[in-house]
Amino acid sequence: MAGWEGVRERAVHERRRAVTDAGLAAVFALTPVYVAYRIAQSWGGGAWWFGCAAGTVVCVIALLRRGNRARAAAAGLAVATAAVLTARLAHLPAEPGPAMALALAVLTGSAVRALPWRRAGAVAAGGLALAVLAFATSAAHATVAELYGLAWLAAAGLGLGTRLLHARRRAAMERVRRDERLRLARELHDVVAHHVTSVVLQTQAARLVARRSPDRVDVCLAGIEAAGSDALAGARRVVGLLRDGAPSPESAAPAPAAVSHRDDRIGELVRRFTGPPVRFRLPEGEPGWPPEVATTVYRIVQEALTNVSRHAPHARSVSVTVTEDDDTIAVEVADDAPPAPARRLRRGGAGGGSWGGVRGGGYGLIGMRERLDALGGSLTAGPRPQRDGWAVRATLPLPARGR
Template sequence: MEPRTPFPRRIRWAAPVALCLVLVLAWLADWVSVQPLTGYPHHVADFVPLATAPLYAVLLLAPDGWSTVRRRAAAAAAASWTVTGVLALLPHRSAAGTWGLPETVALLALLARTARRAEPPPAAVALCAALGTAVVAAPLRMWHYNDLVNYAFALTVAVGTLLGLGCYLRALDARRARAVTAVRQSERLELARDLHDFVAHHVTGIVVQAQAARTIRESAPERVDTMLTGIEKAGLETLDSMRRLVRVLREEEGRAVRPGELYAALAELAADFSRGGGPDVTVRIDAAARRARLAPEVETSVQRAVQEALTNVRRHAPGAVTVAVRAALRAGQLAVEVRNDGPVDRAAAPAGGRGGFGLVGLRERAEAVGGSLTAGPTPEGGWQLTATFPVLDPRPDDAGMARSDA
């Protein structure tokens, strides 16, 4: 499924609640209009829109997994046109009723949703046309036509507005999907570049050791087994890395962290961040994490995660005073946390809890090497990024996870 433009959780909850309230108020308005207090004798047909209103409410408000947008839109349009046709042809109706305000509200909301989400585009166009014309034609159900032109004009404006909103959101969704795809592709290419560098290093070592083994096999045969063991180990590590990143293409850009220099690189990142006007950064690496061996592509992914987290602090939490970076070995995996105490700028922060395009790429990178990544607000009002990565040989710390500052 293509990514849709996310909205904050409060908005996602507020929209259905607001729709329910509007539908209830519209239903009550229709109910009042068909009562004898209006001064008109009422007819049983006046109650048809009231009776069918729950159908449209269900089609609009039911959970997404219940039915597809296309089926809901088709069912709503068919039901509306059926009711319009039957009521418009009745020979006797009172002048008290309306055409069905709750139905109109539901159809307009379904119109916007269909314009945004329905696939393929030709089906979306057809369904939007059916829904829009059903809304405009609904006043034909009324017995008196004095204000029919005014009703039709007002409903046409409403249809155009909701249709435009749906198309606008569809364009935003498409643009976000393209951006997410581009970021993921960029991360895949960067991972492939790292893999290329790692494989080239190990393959070169394998070739050199194989040549040396051939040279000394007669003069020092007892050393051949040791060399073959080294060749086997290097080959297995190379295959393991290739297995994680299969089908990844590359192009030359950027520079990966050198194997074994990860934590020095993190300390350098923290120092550069503070010197560049950012808050003080504390880097803590647990002893067990220092002893754990990481695949080169994992080391690069850790560095990228910390780098992106610090960048987000600068962009979205300008009020942060301190930033804490910690790496620890937990449950056989390396856990990396970047936490700041500054309030997040909600206007600039990624909406919806899934993060911006930078976090999308980081999540893609972490998952590609067998890890995971999450980001979100802390109870204290700051922001925290947490990433986990596999290690080659996790070993418990007998000293009880002793800490050392980098």
């Protein structure tokens, strides 16, 4: 599931880049033509061709910036510097003109946003030096230099702001992942403690049985073996995530046996929920889930209900459904709130509208995905098809029941 989400994210990103470049290309194509027309009207003769040619060159460089942002910015600044000096010596209209100023702003903003700090600072300083040069060489046409100075200031500010915003988001995601791994480490302790306690208790019972009913010792030893196997399997699943950040085939393998039962806190969680009325359905009987599976199911329901209370205030009802077959547990939490643009921004994110991103929230769902990855499960979230509301759906493999 995560792999397909990554493919969708990259596809959306590539489409956005293509649309952005197409829009820039259209602007870059029209601006030099318009500037040349105005220069031809005001200056007459062939004064328009130099500014048009120089602006077009820098615009083309700006469109090709993604290949190497540092070299593209350096090339654009070099062409602009040469154009400023040539225009001064040849008594041509002052540079950089509007087309060149726009292209240089794109190059500067792109470099400040994406390049390492030293290179980004060098590009910004080069743009500032060009602004000073433009002022010094076009005293009679200060408006041209002011135009470029404002464009440089806007580009540097926008690039820096975007850079800091992306850094903040990355830091937030890393902090969430780190905190979730710490929680998983604590749960690892709980899982091991549970199974080890079971081993200790069954060992004590075996000692008593050995004295009173020696023929039942094999049954006790089989229970001890199963509890020990469950402890190892649970530890490997969680340690696999903590060590590598993604479950390995061995760590994701289901436990050979399950010795604990369903976490009845789900019913209590639903009863304590203060939002819309909740209809919930759980598997009948005692399915015998391992503690790490029961805890994950509980956390999924808890986080999904929290999202409903925060982001779906107009929901009329919520349904919580947990189903189980021979080898899979499925959890779905769905509400019927009507769609709203603000809600989409808060609950939307990467992956074509899933809640897995961090735009305006969704950190709890990142933690849910971490938990499910540790158990070899998957998570999806988004609008319900052909009806109002949103739904969280999670599936995870169920450990084998045999002993």
